Amino acid sequence: MRQALKGIRILDLSRVFAGPGGSMILGDLGADVVRVEAPHGTDSIRDWSPFVKDQSTYYFSANRNKRAITLNLKKTEGRALFQKMVAQADVVLENFKTGTMERLGLGFKQLKQWNPTIILCSVTGYGQTGPFAQEPGFDPVLQAVGGLMDVTGDPDGEATRVGLPVVDMMSSLYTAISILAALRARDLYGEGDHIDISLLDVQVSSLANVASSYLMKGHRSKRMGNTHNNIVPYQVFQCEDKPLMVACGNDQQFVKFCQVVGHPEWAEDSRFKTNASRVDNRDVLTELLDAVMVLKTAETWFALLSDAGVPSGPVNNVEEVFQHPQVQARKMVEKVDHPTLGSVPLVRNPLKFSNMSITIEKHPPLLGEHTETFLQDELGLSVEEIKQLGEEGVI
Numbered sequence: 001m002r003q004a005l006k007g008i009r010i011l012d013l014s015r016v017f018a019g020p021g022g023s024m025i026l027g028d029l030g031a032d033v034v035r036v037e038a039p040h041g042t043d044s045i046r047d048w049s050p051f052v053k054d055q056s057t058y059y060f061s062a063n064r065n066k067r068a069i070t071l072n073l074k075k076t077e078g079r080a081l082f083q084k085m086v087a088q089a090d091v092v093l094e095n096f097k098t099g100t101m102e103r104l105g106l107g108f109k110q111l112k113q114w115n116p117t118i119i120l121c122s123v124t125g126y127g128q129t130g131p132f133a134q135e136p137g138f139d140p141v142l143q144a145v146g147g148l149m150d151v152t153g154d155p156d157g158e159a160t161r162v163g164l165p166v167v168d169m170m171s172s173l174y175t176a177i178s179i180l181a182a183l184r185a186r187d188l189y190g191e192g193d194h195i196d197i198s199l200l201d202v203q204v205s206s207l208a209n210v211a212s213s214y215l216m217k218g219h220r221s222k223r224m225g226n227t228h229n230n231i232v233p234y235q236v237f238q239c240e241d242k243p244l245m246v247a248c249g250n251d252q253q254f255v256k257f258c259q260v261v262g263h264p265e266w267a268e269d270s271r272f273k274t275n276a277s278r279v280d281n282r283d284v285l286t287e288l289l290d291a292v293m294v295l296k297t298a299e300t301w302f303a304l305l306s307d308a309g310v311p312s313g314p315v316n317n318v319e320e321v322f323q324h325p326q327v328q329a330r331k332m333v334e335k336v337d338h339p340t341l342g343s344v345p346l347v348r349n350p351l352k353f354s355n356m357s358i359t360i361e362k363h364p365p366l367l368g369e370h371t372e373t374f375l376q377d378e379l380g381l382s383v384e385e386i387k388q389l390g391e392e393g394v395i
Contacts, residue, residue, distance in 0.1 A: 002356045003030025008183065010091040011036055011082075012066065013073075015043040017139075017168040018199060019095040019123045020062040022175025027065030028349040028358050034374065035068040036082070039395060041367050052341055060364045062172075064336070064346055068365035069374045070395050073104050077394045082106070084379050086114045090186075091179055095123040098133045108194040118192045119182045123175055127198030137199045139165040146203030151210055154225040171202045232278035232285060233257070236315065237293035243315040244298040246305070251275060256308040260301075261292045338363045371395050 008031040012023040020035075020043075027033040037043060048058040072078040086092060092111060094101055101107050101122070108120045122128060125137010143149050143161045153160030175197055182193045204211070209230075213219040221229055226245070228234035233254070236243045248254045251274060258267040266272050266288065271281040278285055293301065298314040305312040314320075321327060334348045349358045375381040375395070389395045 001359075004356060005029045005031035008032065008091070009034065009089045010093055010179075011085055011089045013037075013042075013092065013094040013096070014123060015095060016045045017062050017165055018171040018197075019093055019121075019175060020045075021169060021172025022121075022123070022179070023066065023093055024062055024064055025172065025176040025349065026179060027362070028351070028360075033066040034085075034370075035063070035066050035365060036071050036073075036085075037068065037367060039070045039072055039368070039393060046367070052344070055338075055341060060344070060346060063364035064360050065362045066365055067362065067370040067374065068368055069371040070368035071371075072394050073106065075392070075394050077389065077392065079105060081375070081379065081389075081394070083114050086111055086118060088378065089115065089118065090183065091119045091121060093121045093123070093175070093179070097136065098122075098124050098126075098128055112192060116192065117186050117190065119179065119186065119195065120192070121175060121179055121182075121195040121197065123171060123197040123199070125199045127201060128196045132200075139168045139199070142167045142199045142203050146200055147207055147210070148203060151221045151223055153223045155223050157223070157225075159223070167199050167203045167206075170206055171197060171199050174202055227282070227286075230279065231275060232282050233289060235286070237289060239293055239296060239298040239301055239314075241297045244293065244301050245313050245315060247311040249311065253310050254278070257305070257310050260304045260308050260310065261289070263288075263292070334360050336360045336363045339366065339369070368395070 005026055008026070010023055010026055010031050010033045012020065012033050012035045014020050014023065023031075023033045023035075043059070045059045045062070046056050048056050050057050071081060073082060092106075101120075111118045111120055124133070125142060126132040126135050140161045143152075143166070144159070146167065148167070149159040149161050152162060175195075178195045178197060182195055186192055210221045213221060226236040231247075231249065234247050234249070236245050246257065248257050254272070254275075255264075255267040258264050266285070270277065272278050272285055296304075302312050302314060316324065322333065327333075332348050332350070333345050335343045335345050338344045344363070346360055346364075348360065351358055372383075372386055375386050375389075376383070381389075386395070
């Protein structure tokens, strides 16, 4: 089986989601990802509910296709073993508080002495520099500080966080992208790099059109609920049974929308003929559409709008998502064997290639599951040496 990152080893010291999510993507692509945690655990995500038996389902969302070892980096013996691991690795990924790696004697300068081409990727809330560099970074806080909450929620309601850890998730993507770029640069120029990923930087970059509207025009976007600041109709309508999202991205789609709902004359009405006029008369048009959309089910409207080429889709709960025929056709769920839970279903990587196969080859590992085999096979330690390390609290 072809794997793009076969032969690349990543030592993953990161926790929760932003770092582990990035290394998981690289593991999906064939990298040998080795999670390194303290002997009694470092990753608080293991304690987050809901659980299946004693295993956190949250942890499972960010840790497929990895091995796991335990190592106490605060002990001299632990750092000595880590030195040997770094010498055999391509990447070290960490998301400790800024300055922690240096205090452990594991900063980039030190890592380079052990491996001149090593790549260190540091993921923090606010980055390695600046007046807030020492602040802890948690997804909802960065959603707030980075402006996302201010443009999310009902116009008359409070600022609202997105229901998923989107800043963490976006940061995991940038983590994977940056490591891929650094690996390519290393191959071209023979040097490693220290990557500085800031969750705040990622969130600010994600402001997209909200940012450009402010920077270029001084426009401050307002919360619009499920509607759009600049496009109408681009919103949720309550149907007979459930809500439906409709996205008329241009005037031609609006004409077709009006035909489907049985009011072609609305497309010729001067109040609604252009998107600009529809924005100006948003409330009037929405009231007219509300009265019509509630007369049919969401699936009925979806079928009619689909036939007309108008983008729409019902608002599904998570159960309906995994029952969706397209999700099933795309095989977005894969089962993997787990040592304590048996066969468990996991969401697959969404990447699909014609010449590469991405599968879940490794279950999300138990804490330190591969410690002994890794130390024996990769570092050449004996059974007695490993036993002693365990007695000394090094592993």
